[in-house]
Amino acid sequence: MTTSLLPAAAAALSLALASAACGSSGESGPARNDGRGPITVATGKDLTRTVQRLVAAWNVDHPKERVRLVELPEDGDQARQQLVQNMRIRSDAYDVVRLDAVWTAEFAARRWILPLPDGLVDTSSFVPAALETGRYRGRLYAAPWLTGTGVLYYRGDLLAGAGVKDPPETWAELRDACAKVRRTPEGKGVDCYAGQYGKYEGLTVNYSEAVQSAGGEVFDSSGRPRVDTPQAKAGLRFLVDGFRNGTIPRKAITFKEEEGRRAFQEGRLVFHRNWAYVYALAAEKSGSKVAGRFGVAPIPGEGGPGSGTLGGNNLAVSAFSGHQATARDFVAHIVSPAVQKEYGRAQSFPLSLAALYGDPGMIKRYPYLPVLRQGMDRARPRPVVVRYNEVSTAVQEQVTAAVTGRKPADQASEDLQKALAALAD
Template identity: 45%
Template sequence: MRRLLPVVLAVLVTAGCSTAVAQKTERFGGSGPFTLVTGRDTTGYLQPLLDRWNETHPGERVTLLELPEAADEQRAQMVANLQAKSDRYDVLGLDVVWTAEFADAGWILPLERGAFPLDRFLPPVVDTAVYQDKLWAVPYTSNAGLLYYRKDLLAKQGFKPPRTWAELREQARTLHDKYDIGGYAGQFLAYEGLTVNFAEAVQSAGGQILSRDGTQVTMDVARAKTGLDFLTGGFREGWIPQESLSFKEEESRLAFQEGRLAFSRNWPHAYGPATTSAVGDKFGVTRLPGLNGPGSSSLGGVNLALSAYSKRQKSAVEFIRYFTGLENQRRVLADGSFPPVWAELYDDPGLIKRFPYLPVLKQSILSARPRPASANYNQVSLVIASAVSNALTPPFTEAGDDVVASMKGQLNEIIRAQ
């Protein structure tokens, strides 16, 4: 009986938890086949995970609907579907910056916090799914920018990985001149990626663009100009190549792994392909540099939300619980090289052996800042990307403080119109 007692108690506790979860999700009705809509899977990891669900849920099969790779295009297609109140989309893979907009528009439904193990997720990641004190989605993957660098070239020059912008500038210029290689690049095409790169520069100079709740423009012109000057200076001096004005994530990834860049800012998904590329074992990763030390990344990732127009909500919510569970999170990392949201996976020795960047990535995520929770985030991003793109493009006729002051004025108009 003594040996059986713990087993009996465990069964009762498990049953109690299952009942509690069922009670928290019973308000959602409708079962049957449903869809998951998200950005294009460039690694091929996703369908095998969906197949595992389908094998055990033959009456609730999930179909993957892939949207374009670029976040801007994904959002446009989702918004068109939701504005039409179509029930074609059930589970939405949302960029973390869309939470406020989609919730404010009534396109997604709030979820019960207690139905998901949020206390075991990285805290900043959970914040991206909360708007006005309600949970509107469940974190699925996280993301933070990393600095990829050619450790072989740094070793030849006796350099350590740069921690500050001044060190990055010195090393990028030296390697550019000596090895005829591009110094540094990020994502500098005029789209959401440029907004991210600029936001990281502002944060890494000690500033911010909007308040945390997205209701005020809190941009300090001097700090924002410092961040902008870091980028424009690289283009003026040539250690950021002009071709990177057309770079999104894939273009910058390819440029680095083909050996055309000494340094590259990118997300962790670029790590796996680089290990089997021309740079092979010649590269490393570290945190983004900043003005006076390690910088601050923008927090990226994907959250899973429930469409307000889904007719299969019960199946969709159960799938979200399944797909954000610990075992699937392990596979998201192991098979797709995407950062998981469960904190304990970043300390797993087996995973660290396979993905040596995990400790650095964990610190990058914990020190990252979410982009503003603005219901008009798309307009905010368009204003920033357009202004910064003009500043980075020759002949560099606009003064940095004028660019920032004009940007701040436009942002104020957007926020006041909310």
């Protein structure tokens, strides 16, 4: 779920590292083919069972080219590892693969996925930033399907009861609002704020958002790491201080998306940073204690609205599929306007088509869409690099050391700067 927006910084680093990787990998995939027949789609966990319904409809219309879904592990790192192992042995077990937005460069550079033919999808219909996450060296390798950025869920009832009129735009306002809520009878025992802080990809996302929301950047426009600047250090200190002063509960040190979502739905958090998929689940009256009591806002920052990280999932065709023509047709079908709108009506994962964010029917169903689009306009990508997994691992190692108190925040920033510089060389 986790799961990027794409300005020059990511592009520059992608080119720098991709060229080195392509020259040294020694891997190549088979050529494109026009084979047709049954295909297997490796995707994420289908929490709302919506994808299964879309696949069932496809299978009725394509009895000789039926689709079988295989769900990858919920943990993004484990899902990537399963796909990588499959590709390394050139297995034809998967025909279509659902990739996190930051995996495109790696899979394309290693020739594990193939470029999509021009005209297969209407590129002008997508949110521009989402479309860029599917490109590698100017070619579209993966069709954008799900996109979005982190948003702030807040307990509107608790804020109103504490006399707080609006959700916070700054970290100071967030802390002040929590203090006021805790002084009310309804707010006693409710924790302030949590995001995703377990030692996995979500921590990289939350760290990147903190840095950006303090006016810093993880990499600059030339692809050089910048995590030792005053602004970047301020972002890390927001997380470190949050754990120290109780803004973030200690138990959140292991939170991934679902642990935080459950805490918010069970009424144990005033504020929660997560993806848009949480909206529909938190709004279910039968399974949520906060249904009808929460709202959604852009994430806060040090001096004003923060900058989120663009997340998302793209669909690509495996270079080792024997039925690539069917795989390409299925990708085009799933990201088409009619199917995306049908998918959007059934669940709250934000989709890649720009028109859906201004659709009155969609906004009525999911009032957070305008807020999400605002956040996407301010969001930035995680580095889109071939060696992204190593970059993310370095971030996780140093940020975990800082938030657990094993290393001073400034020292962790300086050590991370050295690690990222070595990866960029």
